[in-house]
Amino acid sequence: MEIFYAYDVDGKACRLDAEESAHLVRVLRRRSGDEVHVIDGEGTLYRCRLTDDNPKGAEAAILEKIPFWGAHPYRLTLGCCPTKNNERFEWMVEKAVEIGVDRIVPLIGERSERKVYKTERARRIALSATKQSLKAALPEIREPLSVSDFLREERGALKMIAYCFEGEVQRRSIKEVLAASEETDITILIGPEGDFSPEEARLAVRMGYIPVSLGPSRLRTETAGVTAAEAVYFRFM
Numbered sequence: 584m585e586i587f588y589a590y591d592v593d594g595k596a597c598r599l600d601a602e603e604s605a606h607l608v609r610v611l612r613r614r615s616g617d618e619v620h621v622i623d624g625e626g627t628l629y630r631c632r633l634t635d636d637n638p639k640g641a642e643a644a645i646l647e648k649i650p651f652w653g654a655h656p657y658r659l660t661l662g663c664c665p666t667k668n669n670e671r672f673e674w675m676v677e678k679a680v681e682i683g684v685d686r687i688v689p690l691i692g693e694r695s696e697r698k699v700y701k702t703e704r705a706r707r708i709a710l711s712a713t714k715q716s717l718k719a720a721l722p723e724i725r726e727p728l729s730v731s732d733f734l735r736e737e738r739g740a741l742k743m744i745a746y747c748f749e750g751e752v753q754r755r756s757i758k759e760v761l762a763a764s765e766e767t768d769i770t771i772l773i774g775p776e777g778d779f780s781p782e783e784a785r786l787a788v789r790m791g792y793i794p795v796s797l798g799p800s801r802l803r804t805e806t807a808g809v810t811a812a813e814a815v816y817f818r819f820m
Contacts, residue, residue, distance in 0.1 A: 585611065586714040588721070589621045589629070597621040597629055597643045604641035607633075619643055622714065624721035628652035653718035655683040657767040657819045662688045662733055663808045664775035667696040675805035676705050679812040680712035680722050683820075689727040694777035700727045730772075730783045734790045739770030744792040745807055746774060746784045757795040757811065761818040771795075771811045776804055 587607055589597035599607065599621070607613050615636045621629045621643060627650045631643035661684050665672040676687055687709070689700045706724045713721050728736075741764050748754060757771075772779075772787060779787070788794065797810050 584620060584717065586628075586717065587619060587621045588710055588714065589623055592621075592623045592627075592629070592645075595645055596634070597623075597631055597645060599641045599643075601639050605638045607641050608636050608638040618646075622652070622719040622721075624710075624713075624719070626651055626654060626720040628719045649719075651719075653716070654720060655816070655819065657683075657769060657815060658685045659683065659812065659815050660686040660688065660737070660739055660770040661773070661808055661812060662690050662730075662737070662770065663773040664690045664692050664695050664730075664804060665697045665700040665727075666804050667776060669697070671803070671805040672700075673705060673708050675808040676724070677708050677712045678809045680709050680718075681716040682809070682812045682816050683718075684722050684812055685720070686723045686725065688725045688733060690730050690733055690772070691727050692730045692775050692783060693780040695775040696777070697775075702726060730779065731786060733772075734783075734786055734792075737770055737790075740768040741766035742770045742772075742787075742790070742792045743795045743811075744772040744779070744784065744787045745795055745797050745811065746772075746779050746787075748784060748794055751781075751785075752788060752794050754794040754796045757797055757814045758818075760793055760795055761814060767819070769815055771815070773804060773807045773811060 587603050591598040617633045629645050630647040633643045635642040702724050
């Protein structure tokens with residue numbers, strides 16, 4: 584099942600941008616009259632009939648709307664510090680989207696090796712992963728925020744931070760925390776290669792974040808992000 588993304592849906596028709604149109608028409612050789620499946624990025628899948636096979640701007644008439652297609656029964660925000668090697672963070676974005684995430688926020692911490700992060704490529708990766716994993720809702724990739732700014736603005740119902748704390752506070756297993764809560768609005772923080780600073784971690788606890796462990800293994804940042812997303816996925820699916 585090939586999925587396409589429409590930047591413009593008006594209730595009767597879906598219009599594709601130049602990139603999606605070229606793939607549809609030039610690569611897959613679809614022509615007017617063919618049936619195609621289109622998502623709007625907001626959670627709805629449209630079964631359509633191609634009416635204009637222009638490779639620079641294809642258009643399709645809507646035959647059927649399927650809301651909440653590929654949806655998951657929770658809302659997950661993953662705040663994660665981009666890695667020094669950009670490809671590792673992009674891999675995390677791809678896999679987290681495939682598993683099920685609603686928002687990814689690149690965080691710049693005091694110990695981050697990467698202090699600047701551009702989101703354009705991550706958004707393209709997220710769109711590709713959304714279509715590949717058969718979902719209709721496109722996760723939001725936010726512009727980077729400092730850890731402290733994010734902590735002060737985030738209002739998730741169940742908030743967790745993966746940090747060692749070195750005996751300062753008792754950590755709980757992420758599996759245990761998720762199993763003990765019925766909350767479906769979840770935020771998880773993952774630090775950079777050098778971890779969060781002690782000041783950032785203490786601020787997180789003051790802001791209501793629960794210190795959690797992802798297991799006994801020491802994980803790379805990108806692996807920790809995927810592991811956290813999987814923990815939430817298996818809690819609810």
